[in-house]
Amino acid sequence: MKSGTVANILQGVVFFALLGVVWEAxxxxxxxxxxxxxxxxxxVGELVxxxxxxxxxxxxxxxxxxxxxxxAAVSGVVMAASVFFIPVARRTIYPLLIGLQxxxxxxxxxxxxxxxxxxxxxxxxxxxLFAFFPIVIAxxxxxxxxxxxxxEHFRALRATPWVTFWKLRVPSALPSFVDGxxxxxxxxxxxxxxxxxxxxxxxxxxxxxxxxxSSRGSLTFAALGAVTAMSLLLxxxxxxxxxxxxxxxx
Amino acid sequence: xxxxxxxxxxxAPETRAVAIELVDVSKVFGGPSGVKALDRVSFEVGxxxxxxILGPSGCGKSTLLRLIAGLMPFEGERLSLGGEDVSGPMDDxxxxxxxxxxxxxxxxxxxLKLGAEIHGRKTPGDRLSALVETLGLTGFEARHPHExxxxxxxxxxxxxxxxxxxxxxxxxxxxxxxxxxxxxxLNVELLRIWQAERKTVVLVTHSIPEAVLLSDRVLVMSxxxxxxxxxxxxxxxxxxxxxxxxxxGDFGRYVVRLGELMGVV
Numbered sequence: 001m002k003s004g005t006v007a008n009i010l011q012g013v014v015f016f017a018l019l020g021v022v023w024e025a026x027x028x029x030x031x032x033x034x035x036x037x038x039x040x041x042x043x044v045g046e047l048v049x050x051x052x053x054x055x056x057x058x059x060x061x062x063x064x065x066x067x068x069x070x071x072a073a074v075s076g077v078v079m080a081a082s083v084f085f086i087p088v089a090r091r092t093i094y095p096l097l098i099g100l101q102x103x104x105x106x107x108x109x110x111x112x113x114x115x116x117x118x119x120x121x122x123x124x125x126x127x128x129l130f131a132f133f134p135i136v137i138a139x140x141x142x143x144x145x146x147x148x149x150x151x152e153h154f155r156a157l158r159a160t161p162w163v164t165f166w167k168l169r170v171p172s173a174l175p176s177f178v179d180g181x182x183x184x185x186x187x188x189x190x191x192x193x194x195x196x197x198x199x200x201x202x203x204x205x206x207x208x209x210x211x212x213x214s215s216r217g218s219l220t221f222a223a224l225g226a227v228t229a230m231s232l233l234l235x236x237x238x239x240x241x242x243x244x245x246x247x248x249x250x
Numbered sequence: 251x252x253x254x255x256x257x258x259x260x261x262a263p264e265t266r267a268v269a270i271e272l273v274d275v276s277k278v279f280g281g282p283s284g285v286k287a288l289d290r291v292s293f294e295v296g297x298x299x300x301x302x303i304l305g306p307s308g309c310g311k312s313t314l315l316r317l318i319a320g321l322m323p324f325e326g327e328r329l330s331l332g333g334e335d336v337s338g339p340m341d342d343x344x345x346x347x348x349x350x351x352x353x354x355x356x357x358x359x360x361x362l363k364l365g366a367e368i369h370g371r372k373t374p375g376d377r378l379s380a381l382v383e384t385l386g387l388t389g390f391e392a393r394h395p396h397e398x399x400x401x402x403x404x405x406x407x408x409x410x411x412x413x414x415x416x417x418x419x420x421x422x423x424x425x426x427x428x429x430x431x432x433x434x435x436l437n438v439e440l441l442r443i444w445q446a447e448r449k450t451v452v453l454v455t456h457s458i459p460e461a462v463l464l465s466d467r468v469l470v471m472s473x474x475x476x477x478x479x480x481x482x483x484x485x486x487x488x489x490x491x492x493x494x495x496x497x498x499g500d501f502g503r504y505v506v507r508l509g510e511l512m513g514v515v
């Protein structure tokens with residue numbers, strides 16, 4: 001069965017249209033108050049009428065997420081490589097890392113805000129904290145999974161450790177690294193939003209809080225929709241990059 | 251040059267320099283009280299000689315090849331290649347393993363270039379295209395390993411060993427995982443390459459007919475710990491082809507004799 005045929009696309013369209021109709025209808029039929037659940041039409045209306053506001057906050061959150069994710073990706077790779085290649089780091093830094101990972105990061109958020117303020121940096125750090133660990137673990141797994149027969153091949157070719165690293169270990173680890181990034185990307189969004197919840201005066205997380213506390217259900221949902229869209233968009237970007245790494249070393 | 255002292259009576263028809271020499275080479279895995287894989291193996295391989303090592307699985311024949319390739323430290327008297335003691339992988343040696351060691355992210359051509367590239371050298375284009383043709387890989391240069399059949403992959407692996415034109419080829423059951431037909435084809439190609447380029451070849455195999463078809467000499471090994479049981483010279487006329495050589499009565503006699511030595515007949 002081909003997934004691209006018109007009938008198959010139609011199935012999805014019809015399903016989501018029905019879901020929308022059920023939402024809209026049940027709000028009216030059961031007379032649900034709009035601060036609890038606004039009708040879909042109101043949310044769509046809000047997306048249009050408040051688009052400037054949403055866009056402004058979207059941009060701020062996007063900025064935090066992208067920065068946090070990039071810092072996590074770069075430092076995650078450096079950390080994984082250090083732990084993999086330096087025995088001392090494996091015995092000291094790695095257990096520390098596992099320990100820190102066990103702290104619920106949501107619980108760290110107030111402290112991070114106290115330490116780094118209400119601005120950009122505390123959100124970038126929250127985003128980083130959520131994204132960092134999956135990338136480290138995935139990359140570490142990738143580095144460790146270099147096929148033994150290929151290592152032997154490189155030894156037979158008298159490759160230096162440096163050459164073996166760049167020509168064998170890095171390409172072997174890349175697919176796992178991409179997997180880690182795919183897991184980390186939505187987490188980075190969550191991290192930034194949690195940071196905004198705890199202490200901020202802008203961003204989509206902040207907008208969600210404000211809209212909810214002022215009983216503007218439609219704006220809450222519109223902001224939620226914007227966060228979700230961001231998450232999907234960023235995941236698609238990571239997945240697109242990931243397609244460049246199509247191989248799996250066996 | 252040291253002449254090989256096989257026949258003390260007269261001059262050997264071909265006096266060869268020694269390419270590979272092993273004297274009382276042993277290998278124990280896992281410390282002094284560990285498993286003994288090889289027990290005092292001694293033999294010589296002359297320059298441009300084709301020698302097969304035949305033995306049951308687990309007899310340490312692959313280990314033996316890895317020792318010669320300098321991929322593992324050995325215990326014992328002496329292990330030398332071209333008069334030089336083996337202390338690590340050497341430049342003049344090409345190794346082919348049972349699994350084709352191809353990098354999945356590289357094309358056939360890029361895989362063939364890897365060996366030179368690792369040492370910061372370029373592979374001459376004419377050498378590469380000649381090799382691609384010899385190995386029957388024409389048209390597949392830009393393919394990736396996952397697009398190739400098992401036989402094709404093994405051809406590329408052989409190409410990787412040949413591309414730097416080493417004098418010694420060490421083959422560890424390179425055709426072991428292939429079907430009989432592909433195996434025959436690659437045997438023919440190996441014979442042709444060896445006859446054209448006259449390299450010293452050590453082939454590890456568990457196939458008696460393959461060993462007889464290809465080799466000047468067959469070294470028969472015992473089960474663990476691996477010992478050298480017998481050194482059998484295969485005096486069949488060359489050039490050999492699977493069809494004609496196998497049809498000869500001498501071929502059958504060698505197969506039976508080696509089978510007896512290995513305890514399978």
